[in-house]
Amino acid sequence: MTYEELKKEMEKYPETMSAGERMQKYEAMANIFGYTTAQWRNDVKVHIDVIKRRQEEFNIGGLASGLRLRTMAQAVGSEIYFPEVGIDRVIKPVLTDYSMLPELMKDNPKKNPVFLAVLQRGIDLKMAFPEMGIAMPVAGPFTNASLIRPVEMILRDTVRNPEKLNDLLKWTVDYTIAYAEMFADEFGGGGCTICDPISCADILGKRNYRKFSHPWLEYLVEGLTQTLGKKPGIHICGKTSPLWDDMLKLKVSSFSVDNMENLADARDKMGPVFGLVGNVAPVDVMLNGTIDDVIETCKQCIINGSEAENGYTLGTGCQVPIGTSRENFDAFIFAARKYGRGARKGMLPLGIVEEAANEVVMNKA
Amino acid sequence: MATKEELLQKMSDMVFEMEDEEIADVCEEYIEAGYDALDGILHGLVDGMNRASEMYDQEEYFVTDLLLCSDAMYAGLDVLRPHLPEDASVGEAKKAVIGVVEGDTHDIGKNLVKIMMETAGFEMFDLGRDVPLDSFVEKAKEVDADLIMMSTLMTTTMPGMKEVINKLKEQGIRDSIKVMVGGSPISQKYADDIGADGYSRNAVEAVEVAKRLCGVE
Numbered sequence: 273m274t275y276e277e278l279k280k281e282m283e284k285y286p287e288t289m290s291a292g293e294r295m296q297k298y299e300a301m302a303n304i305f306g307y308t309t310a311q312w313r314n315d316v317k318v319h320i321d322v323i324k325r326r327q328e329e330f331n332i333g334g335l336a337s338g339l340r341l342r343t344m345a346q347a348v349g350s351e352i353y354f355p356e357v358g359i360d361r362v363i364k365p366v367l368t369d370y371s372m373l374p375e376l377m378k379d380n381p382k383k384n385p386v387f388l389a390v391l392q393r394g395i396d397l398k399m400a401f402p403e404m405g406i407a408m409p410v411a412g413p414f415t416n417a418s419l420i421r422p423v424e425m426i427l428r429d430t431v432r433n434p435e436k437l438n439d440l441l442k443w444t445v446d447y448t449i450a451y452a453e454m455f456a457d458e459f460g461g462g463g464c465t466i467c468d469p470i471s472c473a474d475i476l477g478k479r480n481y482r483k484f485s486h487p488w489l490e491y492l493v494e495g496l497t498q499t500l501g502k503k504p505g506i507h508i509c510g511k512t513s514p515l516w517d518d519m520l521k522l523k524v525s526s527f528s529v530d531n532m533e534n535l536a537d538a539r540d541k542m543g544p545v546f547g548l549v550g551n552v553a554p555v556d557v558m559l560n561g562t563i564d565d566v567i568e569t570c571k572q573c574i575i576n577g578s579e580a581e582n583g584y585t586l587g588t589g590c591q592v593p594i595g596t597s598r599e600n601f602d603a604f605i606f607a608a609r610k611y612g613r614g615a616r617k618g619m620l621p622l623g624i625v626e627e628a629a630n631e632v633v634m635n636k637a
Numbered sequence: 638m639a640t641k642e643e644l645l646q647k648m649s650d651m652v653f654e655m656e657d658e659e660i661a662d663v664c665e666e667y668i669e670a671g672y673d674a675l676d677g678i679l680h681g682l683v684d685g686m687n688r689a690s691e692m693y694d695q696e697e698y699f700v701t702d703l704l705l706c707s708d709a710m711y712a713g714l715d716v717l718r719p720h721l722p723e724d725a726s727v728g729e730a731k732k733a734v735i736g737v738v739e740g741d742t743h744d745i746g747k748n749l750v751k752i753m754m755e756t757a758g759f760e761m762f763d764l765g766r767d768v769p770l771d772s773f774v775e776k777a778k779e780v781d782a783d784l785i786m787m788s789t790l791m792t793t794t795m796p797g798m799k800e801v802i803n804k805l806k807e808q809g810i811r812d813s814i815k816v817m818v819g820g821s822p823i824s825q826k827y828a829d830d831i832g833a834d835g836y837s838r839n840a841v842e843a844v845e846v847a848k849r850l851c852g853v854e
Contacts, residue, residue: 477699593792
C-alpha cells in the first residue's frame, strides 16, 4: 500500500480510541515535526508545539513529566551526553567507589535542580494543556543503579558486594518516590510507568532478578501506588519470560511486552493478572518496515493480544526509534482503528472478527 | 605435590566457579612445578571458560556469571602468559577487529563478545566504544583482519554499520573480510539488509558464527 492509498483508507475508519490507548513517543514525534531532540528537550515552546501537533495531526493526547531512564543518574551526578538528535546516554557514571555513596545520599531530591526542572516542565505543559492528563515515567531500581554505577561493576557487585548494592538499590527507590511525592503535590497523583531495561533476563538472569531486582521493584511499586493513588504499569526490555512467574507477584496494573517475547504466551500467562501492551517491533517494523509491514504486524499483535483477560492495548515492543516515518505512524494508527474497531475486553475486536468472516464468505463465493 | 592434571582441573574449576582471588596462587604453583604455560591456558583456564559458556547456553549462567568467570580467567592469564615461549604466539589464529560504532558508548555486550572470542582462540583488536567508522577499516587493513565485529545499542547509530561495509567495498577489500553485527536493536533481518555476513543474539553464539565465517573448526 502506498502512503496515498493509506490516507484514503484511513478516512473509512474514524477515530474511536481514548488518549490512554495511544503512543506517547515524544522524541520520534519531535523528529517527524522537524525538530531535533535537543530542541524538544531544551525549549518548552517546542515541546508544547509537538504536543499540539501530535493532537491535531494524529489525535494523540496526554502529557508526561517524570524520571526518564537517565534523569536520576543525572540528578545525582553521572555525566550525561545529550546529542542534538538521539537519545541521551551516560558518559561517566558517578559512583565508581562505594565510599562515595554516603555523600551522594545526602542530596535532598526535593531540592535537586534536575528534579525541579523536570517538574517545572510538567507544570508548563499542564498550563498549556489543562484538559490533558499528566503521567510520570520512572526508571526501575536496577536500571537506575546501573546508570549511577558502571554496569559491569554492578553486575560484579551481585557476587562481590551484595550489601552495598542493596544499599544503592534502596536509595534509588527512595529517591524516585521522593519525586513521585513532588509530582503528587503538584498534580494530585496520576498514572505511572516503570521502565526497567537492565532488569531483563538477558543481562541479569533469573537468579539475580530474584535477588536484586524483584524485591526493590515490589518496594517501588508499593511506594508509587501509595503516593500516586494508582498502580503503575511496567516495561522490562528484552527477554522476560524466565521472570514471568516472579513478575506475576508484582502489584502492577499493566505489563508492556517487548517484541523479543511472544505476545500470545504473555496473553496466556500474564493476561489473567495484568493488562497487556505490545509488542510491534520498533526497529524492524516501525523504523525499517514498510506501511504494509506495520499494518500486518499490528493486526497479528491484536489477534495474539486482544483476548488477554485483563485487557490489551496495541503498542510497540519498546520505544519508537527517532527516524520512524510519518507514514509508519499513520499505518500504526490505521491498523489500530481498522482491526481494533469494536474492541471488547478479553475478546477479539469486531474489526478482526468481521474481516475473518468476510474472508470466509469470499472464499465460499 | 599436586599433579599437572590436578592443577589443571583446579584452574578450570576456579574459572568456572568465579574464584578470581586464589587462582593466581594455583597458577603460580603450576608454573613452579615446571608445567607448560600453554597447556595451563588451554586445558585449565580456557577449559573453565568453555564450561561456563555451556552453562550460559543452558541458561544456567548469565552475563554476570560470564563476567566473573572471565575475571578469574584473566587473573590466571596474568600469571601464565609471561611464561609462554616467545614463539608460542597465536600463530595461525584468526584476527578480528571489534568495537562499538561511533555515537554509542554502551559496551558491555562488546566486551563480553571479546572475552568469549579470545577464549575461543581468536586474536582480538579492541577499538573500544564510540569508534569512528574509518577506524574499523583502517585497523582491519593494518592487522590484516579476517573479521570485523560491530556492536550498537542505539537505533540512531545502526546505519554506521552499513557505512563501514560500504567503506570496505570502496576500498576493494569487502570480499576478504567477514563482517558481523550485534546489539539489542540488531536482528538477522537487519544484518541481511545491510549485507553483513553474520549476526548473533549473544556472546556465546557470536563465537560459533565467527568460527563458521572464518572456517575455524
